[in-house]
Amino acid sequence: xxxxxxxxxxxxxxxxxxxxxxxxxxxxxxxxxxxxxxxxxxxxxxxxxxxxxxxxxxxxxxxxxxxxxxxxxxxxxxxxxxxxxxxxxxxxxxxxxxxxxxxxxxxxxxxxxxxxxxxxxxxxxxxxxxxxxxxxxxxxxxxxxxxxxxxxxxxxxxxxxxx
Numbered sequence: 001x002x003x004x005x006x007x008x009x010x011x012x013x014x015x016x017x018x019x020x021x022x023x024x025x026x027x028x029x030x031x032x033x034x035x036x037x038x039x040x041x042x043x044x045x046x047x048x049x050x051x052x053x054x055x056x057x058x059x060x061x062x063x064x065x066x067x068x069x070x071x072x073x074x075x076x077x078x079x080x081x082x083x084x085x086x087x088x089x090x091x092x093x094x095x096x097x098x099x100x101x102x103x104x105x106x107x108x109x110x111x112x113x114x115x116x117x118x119x120x121x122x123x124x125x126x127x128x129x130x131x132x133x134x135x136x137x138x139x140x141x142x143x144x145x146x147x148x149x150x151x152x153x154x155x156x157x158x159x160x161x162x163x
Contacts, residue, residue, distance in 0.1 A: 011113070012055055012111075012113055012114045013055060013110040013111055013112075013113075013115075014052050014053060014054050014055050014110065014111040014114070014115030014116070014148075015052070015053035015107060015110060015111075016050065016051075016052060016107070016108050016109050016110060016111055016115065016145060016148050016149055017050070017051040017052075017053065017061075017100060017105055017106060017107050017108060018048060018049070018050060018051070018105070018106050018108050018141055018145065018154060018155070018158060019048070019049055019050075019051055019063075019100075019101050019104060019105040019106075020046040020047065020048055020104040020105075021046065021047045021048075021049065021101075021104070022046065022047065046104075047067065047137050048137045048138055048140075048141040048155060049063055049064065049065040049066075049137065049141060050063070050064045050065075050119070050140075050141050050144045050145060050148075051063050051064075051097070051100065051101075051105065052064065052111070052115040052116065052119065052148075053100070054115065054116060055114075055115075060096045060097060060098055060099075061096070061097050061099070061100055062094060062095070062096060062097075062116065062119075063093070063094065063095050063096075063097055064092075064093075064094055064119050064123070064144060065092070065093040065094075065095075065137070065140075066090055066091070066092055066093075066126065066128075066130075066136070066137050066140035066141075067090065067091060067093065067130075067137060068089050068090060068091070068130055069089055069090070069091045089128075089129070089130050090128040090129060090130035090135075091128065092123050092126060092128065094119075094120075094123075106158055106162065108145055108149065108151065108154050108158070109145075109148075109149035109151060110149065111148040111149060112148065112149065112150065115148055118147055118148050119144060119147075119148065122143065122144050122147045126140065126143075138155055141154070141155060142154055142155055
């Protein structure tokens with residue numbers, strides 16, 4: 001008598017979220033302007049990032065983010081806003097949060113596999129030369145969502161549904 005062995009391993013799927021935050025700026029009027037733009041929901045003046053709620057832990061979530069190394073440096077901000085590529089000014093960040101943000105955070109799907117592993121592989125290939133409109137937090141977030149879930153241009157969908 002032969003026995004049948006099931007090869008159906010459970011597929012690991014993590015919840016995938018996109019969140020918006022105010023752009024960071026130097027203290028004073030620039031910071032007040034960025035906070036006002038965020039509060040008024042000016043989509044183009046928000047910083048976007050990806051959040052993973054990993055299947056193995058309900059106690060924290062991971063944020064995957066691409067931003068300038070010093071987002072408050074006025075000279076870098078002027079270079080970035082001018083549209084010129086700024087060599088080695090971008091940095092990829094991965095950090096833990098205890099909970100999901102309470103506002104401007106949208107679940108966009110589930111990962112096709114282990115989200116942390118997929119995101120780490122994506123980060124190894126990401127070009128960290130920051131250029132607004134061509135290689136910025138929006139491109140990073142869209143690309144990582146596509147890698148994780150298969151959905152293209154998620155920010156456009158969210159903009160149309162939530163603006």
